[in-house]
Amino acid sequence: MGQKIKRLVVSPEKIADSLYQANVRNAERIAKTFGELKGAVMKVGQMISLQAGIFPEEFTSILSKLQQDSPPVDFELLENQITNELNGSLDVLFKEFDEKSHASASIGQVHRAVLPDGTQVVVKVQYPGVDAMVESDLKNLRMFFRSLGKYKLNMDVLELWAEIRERLDEELNYEHELQNIMLFRRLFQDDKRIIIPEPIPEYSSQHVLTMEYVPGLSWQEIIRDEFPSDLRNKLAVLLFETMLKQLFHFHILHADPNLSNFAFREDGSLIIYDFGCVKKFPRDFVQHYCHMVYDALHDDYQGTMSNFKKLGFSWTPEEAVDEDMVEYVAKVALRPYLADKPYDFSEADLHEDLLSFARDHLSDDVKFEIPPDILFLDRVVGGMYGNMMKLRALGNWKDILMTYLDVDQR
Numbered sequence: 001m002g003q004k005i006k007r008l009v010v011s012p013e014k015i016a017d018s019l020y021q022a023n024v025r026n027a028e029r030i031a032k033t034f035g036e037l038k039g040a041v042m043k044v045g046q047m048i049s050l051q052a053g054i055f056p057e058e059f060t061s062i063l064s065k066l067q068q069d070s071p072p073v074d075f076e077l078l079e080n081q082i083t084n085e086l087n088g089s090l091d092v093l094f095k096e097f098d099e100k101s102h103a104s105a106s107i108g109q110v111h112r113a114v115l116p117d118g119t120q121v122v123v124k125v126q127y128p129g130v131d132a133m134v135e136s137d138l139k140n141l142r143m144f145f146r147s148l149g150k151y152k153l154n155m156d157v158l159e160l161w162a163e164i165r166e167r168l169d170e171e172l173n174y175e176h177e178l179q180n181i182m183l184f185r186r187l188f189q190d191d192k193r194i195i196i197p198e199p200i201p202e203y204s205s206q207h208v209l210t211m212e213y214v215p216g217l218s219w220q221e222i223i224r225d226e227f228p229s230d231l232r233n234k235l236a237v238l239l240f241e242t243m244l245k246q247l248f249h250f251h252i253l254h255a256d257p258n259l260s261n262f263a264f265r266e267d268g269s270l271i272i273y274d275f276g277c278v279k280k281f282p283r284d285f286v287q288h289y290c291h292m293v294y295d296a297l298h299d300d301y302q303g304t305m306s307n308f309k310k311l312g313f314s315w316t317p318e319e320a321v322d323e324d325m326v327e328y329v330a331k332v333a334l335r336p337y338l339a340d341k342p343y344d345f346s347e348a349d350l351h352e353d354l355l356s357f358a359r360d361h362l363s364d365d366v367k368f369e370i371p372p373d374i375l376f377l378d379r380v381v382g383g384m385y386g387n388m389m390k391l392r393a394l395g396n397w398k399d400i401l402m403t404y405l406d407v408d409q410r
Contacts, residue, residue, distance in 0.1 A: 072101035073109055078125045085205040093203070097123075103260075105274075107134070107171060112213065120213040121200060124174065131172050138165050154316055154367035163372035167255065171276035174209040180275035181211070187250050193238055195271045216263025216271040223391060235264045236345075236393035237400065242270060243384055244404040247377070251286045255279040255376040257383030259390065279376040285311065289377070294405045296330035297337060297398075304330055312371030320366040328357065337398045346392035351385070 079099075083089055090097045096114035103110040108126045115121055142161050153160075170176050178199045188194040195214060203210035222232050239262065246253050254261075256277040263271040288310040295303035301323050308326070315321055332353045336343040 072104040073127055075099040075101075075111075077128055078109060078111075081125050081128050082123070082208055085208045086203060107276075108174075108209075113210075115200070115203070119200075121203070121210050122197075122213050123203070124209040124211075126172070126174065126207040134168055134172060138168065153370065154314075155369040159372045160370065160375060163375050167277050167279065167376060170278070173206055174204060174276075175206050177209060177274075177276045178204050180278045183252075184254070184272070184275060184278075187246075187252075193269045194242060195265075195269055197271070197273065214263075214271055216265050218263060219259040219387075219390065222264050229392075229394075231266065231268065232391060233394050234268055235270060236388060236391045237395045238268070238270050239387065239391075240384065240393075240395070240397070241400060241404075242272070243380060244401065247281070247286060248290060248404045248406075251281045251283055253279045253281070253377065253380050255380055257380050257387060259387050277376070279373075279380075281373060281377070285371075285373050290405055293334070293401075296326075296334055297402075297405070299327075301327045301330065311374065312369070313374075314369040316367050317365075320362070325361065329354065332357070337401045339398060341396075342394050343397050344392070344394045345385075345388035346394075348385070348389055 079090065082093075086093055094113045095116050095118065098112040100111070101109050102112045102122060107130045108124045110122050110124050113121050113123050138161075141164065142158070146157060178201060181196060181199045185196045185198070188196060195216075197211040197214040200210040200212070221227065222235060243253070243257075254272060254275060254277075256274060261272065261274045263273070265271070288307045292304055292307035292311065295301070295307060305321075305323060305326050331338065332350050335350045336345065336348070
């Protein structure tokens with residue numbers, strides 16, 4: 001309200017500066033609160049921080065701290081978790097253990113350590129009681145989804161809520177994450193460019209996960225001006241290719257695209273961390289998605305709409321979405337993949353055009369049915385779009401995408 005009143009009496013330059021300062025203050029408040037609350041609430045902040053371009057840059061840049069620098073938990077609260085889960089004291093279990101947090105996240109905290117045989121490791125410890133906290137957050141989320149359903153969705157919204165709950169329940173089980181790590185290590189065992197730290201099963205449990213320590217450069221380091229732009233682009237391309245390979249070849253996704261879950265090396269290799277959130281897809285779902293994108297890239301919008309429906313999307317009234325609308329959305333959404341020359345994500349603005357189009361053409365009377373499987377796929381695709389913008393990635397994205405859109409094989 002204050003901002004709107006200012007518009008009547010203050011110059012546009014002062015209004016813009018005032019709005020910027022308000023965004024900074026609010027983002028800092030949210031980041032501090034979400035970081036202290038942990039759990040599913042903090043994950044919401046992390047997801048917002050990935051939406052580069054949709055929210056103001058000063059807002060997402062501050063919230064991006066939640067991807068890496070949330071307030072650590074007192075180690076005394078975690079020590080009992082480790083000793084109880086691994087059945088031994090720290091001085092017996094480890095040759096060295098750094099009580100200072102190496103990284104803190106939404107449901108757990110990471111510490112550096114050394115095993116008795118000298119192996120350098122990281123130990124991820126789940127916050128005591130975080131499972132009950134997430135359960136409380138999920139109940140609130142269920143209420144939100146019910147309200148949303150009455151407004152925009154023509155479906156049982158508990159299907160969407162159940163999909164989110166399943167992923168969060170899996171993230172709370174570090175034994176499940178260990179199995180995910182082993183699976184991805186097998187999937188990428190022939191690609192030497194992809195590095196996935198090896199887990200240590202005998203030092204892991206439901207609430208403690210120990211892995212080999214594999215360091216790399218953070219995304220903040222590779223976007224510095226002194227870092228070679230051609231190497232940064234090469235690493236961004238590898239990040240993009242890895243997502244496509246997971247979806248179209250393996251029908252599975254590392255579904256937490258925070259850039260803090262990746263590290264980069266100057267030899268052109270990519271390190272992938274944190275496999276708590278992994279989404280598996282039915283083969284026919286991936287086939288329909290592949291055909292939908294392929295048809296849109298080849299101006300077959302009738303086929304695009306047909307595969308869109310085969311994925312499980314529907315809407316009422318039926319005439320609210322027509323072929324012309326599909327054509328416009330496809331040409332905007334696929335802009336980086338339609339160009340025959342390198343596309344620069346630092347100049348990407350397709351999110352603005354899509355949001356503007358949705359506001360102008362989708363009235364409150366239009367209701368959608370959404371396939372639950374799309375939730376985490378969209379999270380990855382939207383998050384990766386934001387990642388490419390942060391990395392200022394330049395590449396021949398069309399050529400890369402087409403190598404994975406083999407509709408005869410998918």
